[in-house]
Amino acid sequence: MAYVSIEGLTKNFKGNPPTTAVDDLHLEIEEGEFLVLLGPSGCGKTTTLRCLAGLERPAEGRIVAGSSTVYDSARRVDVAPDKRSIGMVFQSYALWPHMTVRKNIRYPLAARHLRDKIKDGSVERIAEAVHCGGLLDRYPAQLSGGQQQRVALARGLVSEPDLVLFDEPLSNLDARLRQQVRAELHELHRTRPFTAVFVTHDQSEALSLGQRMAIMRTGTIEQIGNPREVFEHPVSDYVAEFIGMSERLELTRNGDGWSCDGQALEANGNHVPISAPAGVVRLRPDDLRLVEDLSLLRDNELGLEATVMDVSYGGRHLDVSVQLTGSDTRVNAQVSTKSSGGQLDRWATGERTVIAFELRNARYFELESSLAVAA
Template identity: 60%
Template sequence: MSHVSVCGLTRRFDGNPPTVAVADLDLEIEDGEFLVLLGPSGCGKTTTLRCLAGLESPGAGTIRLGDSVVFDHASKIDLPPNRRFIGMVFQSYALWPHMTVRKNICYPLKARKMKEALASGQVERTAGLVDCQDLLDRYPSQLSGGQQQRVALARGLVAQPDLVLFDEPLSNLDARLRDQVRAELHELHQRKPFTAVFVTHDQSEALALGDRMAIMRSGAIEQLGSPREVFEEPATEYVAAFTGMSNRIVAHFTDGVWKSGTDEVLGAALRPPHAAGDAVVRVRPDDARLATGPDALAPHEAGLPVVVADVEFGGRHLDVTVQTGGGLRLSVRADIRRSDDFLGALGRGDRVVFAFDTEAARYFDASEGSHHVAEPASVGVIA
């Protein structure tokens, strides 16, 4: 394990127009920390990972792994990947098809001439860590996707590198396997900590795995903190959108009342931290509910009159899409077990009230241009 220090990292790509993939990035990763880089496609997270690996040559900055400088643009130091003591786990597994699992896992030890580790049973011990010790004599074509990913993880860890890099390693797995391997990876890191950088566009992966998570945008870090900090207190509207606050209400204060378009906000007054004026309100679908009418709002709740556009059954919850008179579409995840009886008969065209806790909502100043934030490509509901 090693402390990782990144200072002033910049990577540009020529083109028309030129693209800045990573912009003057500073980052400190503590020894044994699991850091997640989260963001949509094109935000710079994979380019940052490739710079750490030595697969990209930045145009500026420095990278230190422990006491070693592996990249320094000013001093013209740029160690190739094989001279950086790192492990990598790829999205595509990248296993040698003609080699057995044992040979795939031991490849980094042979490449680095680590004879003592080979002789001491390091391959078998690492395979045991990820529960693939019974697969050592099979070939990749004889393994399921989840088994192949465990083998790829063992190969990345076997040499006990200074840093392990994960490039969206779970995205090729189906939903059930993805959750299972994610849980196993988290447990493994808790039992045997290693320094890691994990790239993903999936919020649930970032929240579950990261000691800290960095939300990236346009090659820079928009917010860096623990998953709980980022989830509960998003610093910007972009971060709020990307961590599940998919409901976006633009509200303006006029004539003593809050309105969204032509609809008056019912119930409790909105509580933006800045002076009354325009505000962007972000609300998670599971922090909202449907009420039968204005009289059903709790004292701390605000609401908008809406019409039900769609109802999806989710087992123990309903995913309901509603629409305001001005055409704004909002989402509610309603827990059936705790819901009012009227939700059982809810149907398209019903008139209800979209209700949300004014304290659970997060507010952003529309005048700062946050309303120009593009929605991330895959903003899911985080229950």
Template identity: 55%
Template sequence: MTSQFKVSGLNKSYGSNVVVDELDLDIEEGEFLVLLGPSGCGKTTTLRCLAGLETPQGGSIEFGNKTVFDASTKIDIPAHKRNIGMVFQSYALWPHMTVRDNITYPLKVRKLKKAISDGSVEAAADMVDCGALLDRYPSQLSGGQQQRVAVARGLVAQPDLMLFDEPLSNLDARLRDQVRSQIHQLHQRIGFTAVFVTHDQAEAFALGDRLAIMKSGRIEQYDAPEHVFEMPASEYVAAFIGMGNRLELKRGHEGWKTNAGDGIDLSGAVVRDRADEGTSAVARFRPDDVFLHESLQDVPVGNVPLHAELVDYEYAGRYFDVSVKTGTEPLALRAKASEHGARLRQMTPGAPLVISFSPDSLRVYGEPNGSAVAEPDLVAAGSGGTAS
């Protein structure tokens, strides 16, 4: 694939508040790029700069061979001339127009009369399973239907770039999964180039060809979803993509120990076990990687056992979400209801527990909130390019 869209050194501030900070992006033709991060990290502002809805103070944006923004030469092509499609969080359909008229609107603005007469509107509606809704008004549609119409409106003029600004966040859980699946299928079928903003890691992993995880206007990791999941480049990324468990470790003359004094063999973990005595580190791992046991004798060979105490549990159908504490550090795990339900229901907060995890599930980082202290060969095998 060729690099179709390029963002270089982008800066955007509001007064003294830096929102986008020297940001670089390369978006390949046909790629579905997801900007992922918490509120305030700069992802929506980046999207709006691509769209031409915000004017950066520095940097440049190229669409193919065309520069649409360059602060140094004062080029700033307005949004309506950038040939983009955009889907907003709030649907943004014209309430006084039918579905047909809403989808037709981008073609009218571009004066593409032939596309209208050739059935492009009907074809776009059929792409998102809304062909039977063309004569209805937005008020007569469900939230999921309105958002699908918004996608059709964005795609009907065959834009160079599709931009999605948290388009699923206003939908309930069932509709969110349904529309997400339809967007994915549509991209697989048509192959449009897209940038999708979300704070939801499940959406990011499901949709993205690559993910750009953002923090304070910069990119912490720019990589394929599989690499981000398996080899998060920093503790910040690990925490954001689901490694909610955090153990502080200290290297002593006998090896690594937790704050509670439990020894941990990190020989199987993604960690450089060569630190000097007194070195601190942080281990991150997922609740799904922690196991509950009746006793120490039940811990599988090779797993790291920890003594813990029960804090709380919540029933979730086939499993329990269990909160425990080891020393002063909280941890979370998921316990199968069929195996542990009866026992958990008889326990009260403070009850002693035995938990374990495999060293392979750990990702270990330097302090504070540092990059992974992984072996060089593991880094090469597990990660792609990063950007800042």
């Protein structure tokens, strides 16, 4: 495993119009660190990964892995992918169908002429570590999706590369398997540390796997930090939305108070911490509470009147879609089914309600800058 440094990385694609997929990116990855690149399609995370692997040639920048410079535009250094000490785990598994599991895992060792590692049992040890030791004599067509992904993981790690790259490796698995393999990968990194960059658009994967997570936007990093820091303190409206604060309310200052789409925000003595004339409130659906009327707001809550538009059963919660009174704004709340008072059939389509949320659970952003303000 190795320390990795990325300096001024820029990658452009020709087209009409041309696009900049990665824009002057600077990033340092500590030895043994598991870093997650998180963001929507087109934000530059996969292109960054491919530049690290040598599968894309950047226009500018420098990449150092350990003691080796693998790319430097100024010095015209561009080490070929097969000469970089990198393991890669793909979304599509990419196993050789005509080779057994044993030969698939062994392939990087044979390609790099690491015969000693083949002889010393490295293939068998890494196969056991990723729970596919009993599959070594099977072919990929005889394996389930989860088993194939474990084999792909073993192949990426067997040569003990300086850096392991993961390109959305869990997205093809069903929900149960995805959670299981994710837990196994987390434990594997804890017990056998390796430097890793993991690309995903799934915030739950990023939070559970990453020692640090970098939220990418249009080829740059919008925020980087440990998962708890990013989850609890998003620096912008963009980051807040991407780490689960999906509910968005635009507020306008109205004298000493605030309004949302023309409706006064019932602040119940609370102070909305936005100094600008307009702002944004971001919330998670499970931070919203539904009550019958404004008189039931607690001392630490803010509220808006609404109408229930749809209700669906989600097991331990109800997914309730409401529309703010006098506007087209929709908000989705997750209401616990464990609470008393006939919760399962209380909220029906057409019912009048009030959405309530605690001041401390919301995040506040100035509308024009979209940057966070202190609560």
